Amino acid sequence: xxxxxxxxxxxxxxxxxxxxxxxxxxxxxxxxxxxxxxxxxxxxxxxxxxxxxxxxxxxxxxxxxxxxxxxxxxxxxxxxxxxxxxxxxxxxxxxxxxxxxxxxxxxxxxxxxxxxxxxxxxxxxxxxxxxxxxxxxxxxxxxxxxxxxxxxxxxxxxxxxxxxxxxxxxxxxxxxxxxxxxxxxxxxxxxxxxxxxxxxxxxxxxxxxxxxxxxxxxxxxxxxxxxxxxxxxxxxxxxxxxxxxxxxxxxxxxxxxxxxxxxxxxxxxxxxxxxxxxxxxxxxxxxxxxxxxxxxxxxxxxxxxxxxxxxxxxxxxxxx
Amino acid sequence: xxxxxxxxxxxxxxxxxxxxxxxxxxxxxxxxxxxxxxxxxxxxxxxxxxxxxxxxxxxxxxxxxxxxxxxxxxxxxxxxxxxxxxxxxxxxxxxxxxxxxxxxxxxxxxxxxxxxxxxxxxxxxxxxxxxxxxxxxxxxxxxxxxxxxxxxxxxxxxxxxxxxxxxxxxxxxxxxxxxxxxxxxxxxxxxxxxxxxxxxxxxxxxxxxxxxxxxxxxxxxxxxxxxxxxxxxxxxxxxxxxxxxxxxxxxxxxxxxxxxxxxxxxxxxxxxxxxxxxxxxxxxxxxxxxxxxxxxxxxxxxxxxxxxxxxxxxxxxxxxxxxxxxxxxxxxxx
Numbered sequence: 005x006x007x008x009x010x011x012x013x014x015x016x017x018x019x020x021x022x023x024x025x026x027x028x029x030x031x032x033x034x035x036x037x038x039x040x041x042x043x044x045x046x047x048x049x050x051x052x053x054x055x056x057x058x059x060x061x062x063x064x065x066x067x068x069x070x071x072x073x074x075x076x077x078x079x080x081x082x083x084x085x086x087x088x089x090x091x092x093x094x095x096x097x098x099x100x101x102x103x104x105x106x107x108x109x110x111x112x113x114x115x116x117x118x119x120x121x122x123x124x125x126x127x128x129x130x131x132x133x134x135x136x137x138x139x140x141x142x143x144x145x146x147x148x149x150x151x152x153x154x155x156x157x158x159x160x161x162x163x164x165x166x167x168x169x170x171x172x173x174x175x176x177x178x179x180x181x182x183x184x185x186x187x188x189x190x191x192x193x194x195x196x197x198x199x200x201x202x203x204x205x206x207x208x209x210x211x212x213x214x215x216x217x218x219x220x221x222x223x224x225x226x227x228x229x230x231x232x233x234x235x236x237x238x239x240x241x242x243x244x245x246x247x248x249x250x251x252x253x254x255x256x257x258x259x260x261x262x263x264x265x266x267x268x269x270x271x272x273x274x275x276x277x278x279x280x281x282x283x284x285x286x287x288x289x290x291x292x293x294x295x296x297x298x299x300x301x302x303x304x305x306x307x308x309x310x311x312x313x314x315x316x317x318x319x320x321x322x323x324x
Numbered sequence: 325x326x327x328x329x330x331x332x333x334x335x336x337x338x339x340x341x342x343x344x345x346x347x348x349x350x351x352x353x354x355x356x357x358x359x360x361x362x363x364x365x366x367x368x369x370x371x372x373x374x375x376x377x378x379x380x381x382x383x384x385x386x387x388x389x390x391x392x393x394x395x396x397x398x399x400x401x402x403x404x405x406x407x408x409x410x411x412x413x414x415x416x417x418x419x420x421x422x423x424x425x426x427x428x429x430x431x432x433x434x435x436x437x438x439x440x441x442x443x444x445x446x447x448x449x450x451x452x453x454x455x456x457x458x459x460x461x462x463x464x465x466x467x468x469x470x471x472x473x474x475x476x477x478x479x480x481x482x483x484x485x486x487x488x489x490x491x492x493x494x495x496x497x498x499x500x501x502x503x504x505x506x507x508x509x510x511x512x513x514x515x516x517x518x519x520x521x522x523x524x525x526x527x528x529x530x531x532x533x534x535x536x537x538x539x540x541x542x543x544x545x546x547x548x549x550x551x552x553x554x555x556x557x558x559x560x561x562x563x564x565x566x567x568x569x570x571x572x573x574x575x576x577x578x579x580x581x582x583x584x585x586x587x588x589x590x591x592x593x594x595x596x597x598x599x600x601x602x603x604x605x606x607x608x609x610x611x612x613x614x615x616x617x618x619x620x621x622x623x624x625x626x627x628x629x630x631x632x633x634x635x636x637x638x639x640x641x642x643x644x645x646x647x648x649x650x651x652x653x654x655x656x657x658x
Contacts, residue, residue: 050507158595188365193589218582259512261541
């Protein structure tokens with residue numbers, strides 16, 4: 005029997021409830037996830053499915069309503085303030101919009117030095133670390149970029165700086181929330197390739213949040229599909245795309261247009277939209293839009309069950 | 325039959341830094357009843373071109389040359405009082421965020437009646453009848469007429485905005501990134517609505533987008549813009565399967581394909597030139613792996629390269645060879 009290494013990050017039965025004026029929104033319910041070193045997990049789903057909230061819970065940017073968060077085996081759920089600082093250095097976020105992630109008045113050098121100072125890295129090491137990270141994100145020669153300000157850089161170049169800043173404190177975990185959605189198509193591949201290389205060479209655990217399944221396929225070996233706050237299917241990305249098991253995953257994959265001429269324009273096997281079904285009550289949250297729902301789906305919520313090694317699905321019709 | 329024909333159009337913006345040639349000699353054809361995808365990166369001029377066609381450019385922009393022939397008439401010299409009756413009636417606009425087209429605190433009914441009665445001259449009962457028909461056409465329940473747009477989901481808003489654009493039966497709809505802000509399933513539903521309307525109403529459409537997959541799914545023809553110019557255009561199948569412009573070749577390897585097993589993605593290094601002072605030769609030469617010295621000397625004209633297929637590249641005669649080389653990642657490495 006092989007012993008699995010301790011996950012870099014693990015969420016157990018995570019829940020987050022937001023209270024709006026009259027109603028309570030269960031943004032995340034019973035989510036369990038674990039990512040190991042060198043592994044990339046993609047979280048996909050529609051806007052409002054809870055994918056960003058899940059990432060914010062794991063990064064301790066949001067306090068969970070229930071559940072535990074472990075970082076390298078240590079429970080960090082109840083840590084606050086200064087006690088979280090070592091975790092913050094080792095769990096970094098890559099922002100979605102590079103155009104507002106950097107202070108427009110700071111030079112690139114100052115934006116990069118800031119996290120080093122915040123995490124107490126000796127000043128003598130700063131120049132060398134910055135030089136090395138600029139090589140890693142391929143902004144060379146570094147000296148030519150460091151004295152510039154954000155408005156002098158293109159979107160792709162800015163996102164390289166944002167990535168460099170995330171890598172500087174020496175993280176074990178990188179979370180990227182829609183890392184290329186603000187960038188032009190022709191430069192997206194450059195950022196995705198850099199993220200892949202950084203993860204491989206540094207042995208990082210990575211979590212990508214995206215609505216774009218094609219992008220997730222390119223960078224993640226494992227994918228979790230979320231629907232209304234829950235994981236409905238999780239498994240190896242290739243298997244999940246080739247043979248999706250949950251009816252929602254099937255619809256999601258069928259809806260993705262492909263950049264080729266011959267493609268399937270068959271009608272989508274899904275009804276209505278997310279907002280129409282917000283109040284699901286008991287039972288499966290997807291049943292109102294599901295083309296294969298049965299009476300049992302209204303009575304009982306399906307549990308997330310393992311159906312193949314590393315492949316979990318929450319549907320009464322699968323593996324029953 | 326050509327519904328819209330744009331020739332050598334120039335649109336300039338006056339800015340503090342100088343004059344920006346946002347559209348700098350663009351050519352575009354829209355046959356009646358067909359959906360034309362207008363693709364390109366941010367800043368390539370695709371949205372400005374769309375706005376120029378509608379005659380809704382911001383005050384800092386002006387048309388500096390060229391012609392826009394629509395239903396046999398050049399729109400460029402027309403004064404505003406003659407352009408105005410064309411909007412909604414002959415050509416209509418669907419913006420990226422439907423909230424720009426819909427007032428969130430006015431019932432949808434009020435907004436549709438305003439267009440149908442005041443612009444279209446319909447009586448109130450006839451207008452209500454027509455409004456219900458329009459909503460059914462885009463797949464919305466006629467009851468939503470009584471609702472406020474702020475109650476709608478993103479997909480419903482976009483459908484309502486399309487219904488509003490279709491109110492007076494235009495021949496041409498210009499949609500600026502109509503599905504970009506939508507989730508993939510809703511995106512697909514809205515694209516299906518657009519295609520269905522095209523067939524039922526023989527509607528022509530310009531779909532401004534940055535997404536080649538959306539073009540492949542929904543469009544009959546495509547025009548690729550780069551740095552203010554159309555650099556390639558033709559039927560979608562021809563342009564995607566046998567591109568003649570190196571920029572189009574690069575784009576087809578630059579983003580992931582869900583159904584294609586992870587071939588390495590290859591970025592096009594660099595960025596488009598500044599449109600304050602564009603270079604004298606081909607504008608893509610700086611990023612083009614196939615550029616030769618003479619590419620930087622003079623701009624290549626948009627010329628016929630195959631049946632019904634135009635491209636602006638000095639090396640288009642060698643396209644078959646370039647296509648093979650463009651498939652190798654090392655070709656694009658800098």
